[in-house]
Structure formats: C-alpha cells, structure tokens
Amino acid sequence: MRLIARLDIKNEHVIKGIHLEGLRKVGDPNRLAKAYYEQGIDEIVFMDAVASLYDRNNLYHIIEAACRDVFVPIAVGGGLRTVEDVSKALGAGADKVVINTGAFRNIHMIEEIARKFGSQCLVGSIEAKKRDGTWKAYVDNGREPTDRDVISWANELERAGVGEILLTSVDQEGTGRGFDVDLIEQMNVAISRPLIVSGGYGKQAHLDALLSRTRPSAIAFASVLHYERATVDDLRQAARAYQE
Template sequence: MRKVRLTARLDIKGPNLIKGIHLEGLRVLGDPQMFAEKYYNEGIDELIYMDSVASLYGRNNLLDIVARTIDKVFIPLTVGGGVRSVEDVNKLLRAGADKVAVNTAAIKRPELISEISRKFGSQCMVLSLEAKRKADGWECYTDNGRETTGLDVVQWAIQGERLGAGEILLTSIDQEGTKKGFDLELVERVSSAVNIPVIASGGMGTLQHLSDVIHQSGADAVAMADILHYNRFSLNDIRHYAINNNINVRRFNEDGSLSHDN
C-alpha cells in the first residue's frame, strides 16, 4: 500500500501567509514561519510554500522566509512561485528548499522542466498545475489562476512527466478555498495518466474529503491549507482519521511521537 503524505500548503504574499477562495480574495493570516513551525511540531510530513504574486513581478520573494524556516523545521520543503530558471532553483535550494514547484515558466518554456531535472534530479522538479474545469475537461491556468493557456491539464501532466517532472502539485481553482472537497474526477484523471506522485490541492474541508481523494482518486499526497490555518481539525485528528480509514500514513510510537520508520 502506497504511503500517503500529509502536507501543509502555505500561500505567501510579501511577508504574510494568506488564504483565498478560487485563488482570489486573499486574506492575511499572519507570519508564515509561525504556522510552519506549528505544523512541523504537530507532525506534518512536508511543507509547500507558494509565492502567490511572484509571477506578476517576475521573481520569487521567499528566500528569506525559507532560510528562516529551515532553522527550526526539518522536513521536506517545496517552494514555488516565480521560478523561471535553473539559477532561480539553485538560489532556492541554497536557501534550504528541497524541491521547487514550477508552473508559468514551464508552460512558457517546457524545456525548463528537463533542465531542472537534469541538473538537480527529477525528485526536485515539481510540476505545478492550476486547473479549471471546462466543458470538455480542464484547462491549465498560470499566474496564480489569473491567465488562461489553452492547455489541457491531463495532456500537460503527461508531457511534464515525459520531460522530467518527478511530482505534480495539482490545484483545482474551482474547489480551492471552498471547503467543499477535492475535484475527485480531476485528481483521478491526472493520477491515472501519469506514473509520478500527485499531490491533490484545493477544497479539503472535512476529514471525509481526505478519504475520498485517496480511495476514490488515487492521490499520493494531500495539500491542506484552510482546514489547518483555521484550526478546523488538528493534525492529530487528521492522522488518526487516516489510520482508522485504511490510509497508509506515518504512525505513532507508543510514547505518542511520530514514527519515522513506517
């Protein structure tokens, strides 16, 4: 049985953690480092930092936040937003990131996926897909859900894997921030089309949504935001629910700590 990763997604604007609905109407929640440390101490498996306005300004502004975070957080960290070149990736990795998520620049120049994968390894190259449902499927969007591309999400996921992506961060713009659950059909279609891990993002509002996206759609990981940021459920609640519903996540030791061996 595949191991399912529980990840926390932190969308950043300037120095602040923000949260919106459909990637819009952003509300400031506070210092992202405080949230990151909280989730780490509570047992999150991985963290995802996304610079929500980086593509607008042509740069990623998370270097300082990443560098401060890794002083107290010792789990894999994915960073995305405004990553446009191998040099951008190098700077983020030197600051402490483990993986980079690329969307806009990869669509504009697909060979960037191969360049990153060859230089740093495919496990470092996360293809970020922002998907919006259309009559005949889903279309890729860029610039944090602002710009259309005409690209079919499933076909682009297949091409991204072929070019060297090692993982896909799949965000449903329609479901993001709604607390109404993941787009199960979208996740299933992409998961079935590729052989690399798919992180489902956008819509988790209840514990049942976790079970649905794993058992019905085949996601390898879930990215949680609203449900954690607003303390709707604790990570302890989520992990216990997962274990009780036949989802293979990291388990607890007898002393209550999280095991790193299974």
C-alpha cells in the first residue's frame, strides 16, 4: 500500500482547511515535499487549491523545483483544462496529472490524454459529498455540485482511460474524524483501477477502521504530516500490520 503526501497549495503556500474550506497556511511546498521524501514517502501530490477560480494551474515552477530534491513519483492537479496543460505539467517534471473539473467539462479530453501520454500518468479525481443518502461528485475544489453519482462517474472515468482514481471525501476532509469507510468500500468494489483515498485521518483507530474492511491501493495524508502528529514511518508501521 502506497503512502502519499498531499500538498494543497494557494499562492505559493501549502494550506489546510476543513471540508476544503477555511484554508490556513502551513508551510513552504518544496520544503515540506523534501522532508516527506526524506522520511520515506512513496509519492507526493501537489494540488492547486484555487486553480478552478482562474482556470489555470500555477504550480509548474514548484514542480520543477521539487524535482531537484525529490525522487519519488510526483503528481500535480488543479486547473488542468486542456491536453496542452497536461503536456506542460509533465514537461515540468510531474509523473502524473490529477484531473477533476476538466473531465466534467470534456470527458473526451481524458480519452485524448490517455491516448497521447498513457493511462499510467492520468489520475481521475473525485470530490465526494453525501447528499440525501447518496454520494455526489463535486467540482471546483469541492465548491460546486454535479448531478453525478460518484460510483457511476468513477466507472465513466475508467472507461475514458484514467489509470487511477483519487477519491476525496469532502465531508471528512480536514476533520481528523476518520475515513468515510462506507464510501471507500463501495468504490473499491466498483472499480478496477487502483484507488487512492484522501480525507479524514486523525489517529491510528481510523486506519484500523479502514483497513479492517477494505484495501485501497494508496492513502493520501495531509494534516497529520503537516502538523507533525505522525511521521511517514509511524503511518507505514500502522498500515503494515494489515499487509502481513
């Protein structure tokens, strides 16, 4: 199981909030990325938290700098609206791109990216909120609702060619109250692509609750690392018990 450090970025700073809102600065993205790499993280995801407001990604220079010190796979997301945007992100040194809003605007773009660059570099991002007993997909960093059920949308992303799914529970994100295990379990059964889960980790018991029921391919962590509540090794040791 891969451990991923998630860095949400606004105006050159790593930020963290609750439910993707109320964002607070927590550090320099390249300093944190290097620290997590040195601790042994498997991958790093840089997300432009305000890209949807401006229809562009502003992280290319941060990715270029990170590649000088970090030698694990790097993914970048936020504001990637065209094949040219993806080409620029990969050219800056990213190994993968993470796309949410752009896929809703044009699912055929996902197909084109998969054909041109390969599914292995393409992560379909789903921001999920529970409404009236079902999970709906949201866009624009969890701000705007869609009418799409998250499971059916994940299946469509698979058919379009994504190589992985990043599932963020907006309801749990930043709360430290645990993962949305019901959602994750359903998603893990419904899709054939590797599943990355994000949102809700606060303590060991939350990892136990997740891994006792389902096995995602990867877990993305943010607050617990940013605020030094646990190290990468702490998290790896906690997960290892379920992999033996």
